[in-house]
Amino acid sequence: MSVPVTNWARNIRFSATGFHEPESVTELRRIVAQSSSVRVLGTGHSFNAIADTRGDLVSVARLPRTVELDERAGTVTVGAGLRFGDIVAELHGSGFALPNLGSLPHISVAGACATGTHGSGDGNGCLATTVQAVELVTADGELVTIGRDDPEFPGSVVALGALGVVTRLTLDLVPAFEVRQWVYEGLPAPTLRERFDEVMAAAYSVSLFTDWRTDRIGQVWLKRVTAEEAPESWLGATLADGPRHPVPGMPAEQCTRQSGAPGPWHTRLPHFRLDFTPSSGDELQSEYFVARPDAVAAFDALDGIRSLISPALQIGEIRTVAADRLWLSPAYERDAVAFHFTWRPDPVGAAQAVRAVETVLAPFAARPHWGKVFTTDPETVRRLYPRHDDFRKLLNGLDPAGKFRNEFVGRHFPVG
Template identity: 45%
Template sequence: MKRIEFLKTSSLVLVGGIASPFLSCSPKKPQMEEIQAEIRKNWAGNYTYQAKNLYEPTSVEEIQDLVKKLGKQKALGSKHCFNNIADSPENQISTRNLNKVLNIDEEQKTVTVEAGARYGDFAEELDARGFALANLASLPHITVAGACATATHGSGVKNGNLATQVISIELVTPSGELATIDRSHKDFPAVVVGLGAFGIITKVTLAIEDTFQVKQHVFLNLSLDALEANFDTIMSSGYSVSLFTDWTNKNISEIWIKSRIDENPADLGSDFYGAKAATENIHPILGLSAENCSEQMGVPGPWYNRLPHFKMGFTPSAGEELQSEFFIPRENAVAGIMAIEKLNNEISPQLLITEVRTIAADNFWMSPCYQQDSVSIHFTWKQKTEEVLSLLPKIEAALAPFSVKPHWGKLFELDPTTLHQRYEKFPDFLALAKKYDPNGKFRNAYLDLNIY
């Protein structure tokens, strides 16, 4: 099924209501209405899962039994992807009940969590024990396994994506066996950013470091000319830097600079390359309340309260939205931004906001940043599926000279052949996915289209 078709079909089901039966392994079965409202759609509500059955196991053993006895199946995390990557023609296995911290090893500096733990579930505990994760995504509401499976990232010229924090994973393979794959295992670079193709991850061990404090400054209205002349310096001016623009007036509307206190950053002052320091907390989308945003105005706070843009207890971002994101080599950042700027008249009417971030190179075969320092150009769209899907090929064409790669968990239209050519290790990934899952238990329409 082509991408545009799956999204159209999905919205039709949404309008018509859902009558699919579903099963649960949890001892206390939640109300049907609750489950249908909360679970059968993805977070953004733009995609309705087609899997007939949903299971919510409460132990690794239950997952092993399910994996062994079920046919087609897929792990389901916190449902924050915008496409059908987490769907299955038959069964979804949610990890929502597997969300505990299993161990904090102070000597080895690692934390082991169950795969369904969301970063926000354990960040505070980690901090209280004196530790931190090196980086987080824009929101703390996503599961560790789901985030790593799609190469989810934050920002920072020296920060790799969140999968680079992984030390080892425990995986249930199609036969129901448990496998532990750590950094010394030859399959590690394939399986961690594995797009759900290898099995159900049950535990993840992450590298931690001593806790640190971060302060966040926001500057308003940077001209594209100033960005063009100073891109590298601007993106290196903090531990994690994000640019926001709606592509109108050749202007970056906001620069968010997150600085570690222990790195003793220079005072950024009130004028930053012509942009002016904000005088109150603001939302990335100007005009929206900053109530759900992490604290700004240079007030120091723990890493987990500053690195994400949104607080754990609040709805992140705009809610009713779509997202796409494209990665190009960092050395082409300015050229890529200028290429997109030429489409501003078509993009702006459909857009809520664009965010530009940097991500350091890593070694995961299916990471868009595989062995390449990268910049990502992200689009939070209004929830107008047809308009957005028809714009994506134009954006992908504008960035084609830079061998653009899309975010696996967001909307894209790039044809599979081109996609494969842009991943040097794609043939190895495909061969390994077939070896791990010879009967295609974990295959779904997304993998069939984009990988197999």
């Protein structure tokens, strides 16, 4: 079977010598046991070499499409290869919801959790915080389950695919709810600086979109669980007179419904609709998490280099993420503000902008998103994560021969 050539963004060319799409866990266990080097490919939405390998690349997309709802426990167990968009309608139809979703419903559940991917909201943790148990195939081909009562659980969820091949995840659920989405335009940057906490607390989920060119935030997306109406003017911003796309000039029909129309949680929390096929990878992405108290200072630092950011940028997004206890989560033990950058498909221009961003955010101990473009050196990354060495011990214990290590994992978590 031929190996996929590139990731979704086409900026990574895979080096794998074999590609497997097992249709059962038994088949997957055999593949892992017989291989000397394995990495797992999800939906390919990572923008660096985290999924690459010179050995066997394994997709879990064809494993049984499990969606097992436990109404009494308020949980669902899902197959690792499923996308969020594959499970949300069934959950909603049964009266349940996930508390948060990412911008795209097209990403795989396991891949998003493994990299600390997130939605937004002051009270919402990254998507991995809903995980109650992880089932995975370890280096010797054994199938193990690690639950919340296991002392190694906090290191086993956001695990970068380094501990094994995740086959199923059990997720916490909440009762289904409705959301109304409003978009405001032209929030003055001075107002954001002065009232940052108020802005980010204005809805269940808040996203700020900016091109880093002017003294105004281009769009503020408010996803509210209340029935309150939106005033025409808010903190100096103006209510949009119709649907908007985060990137000016792009068609708004690709986005989830706005203008305050109520709808199920899974049709409003993402920015984009499931039936919209994401752009064919004509972008690169980076993202950095700083501690919530540093939000305004970090914003000012980035604003000071807008001339270096904006030429390479399609759009930037600012979101908040609640603290958690997962060892490799970018929000580990600190409420975070995430500064996201969607770059133009120009690796050279993006690399120059990334270096500039990392330089000005360095004083704020900015943690890079594991699945996006970054150049932060491994020693700095080690210092950014207090449980780095604990994860390294866990990794060495579960995979002493380094079967699931690739260059990316080995660089950040060397053997020994």
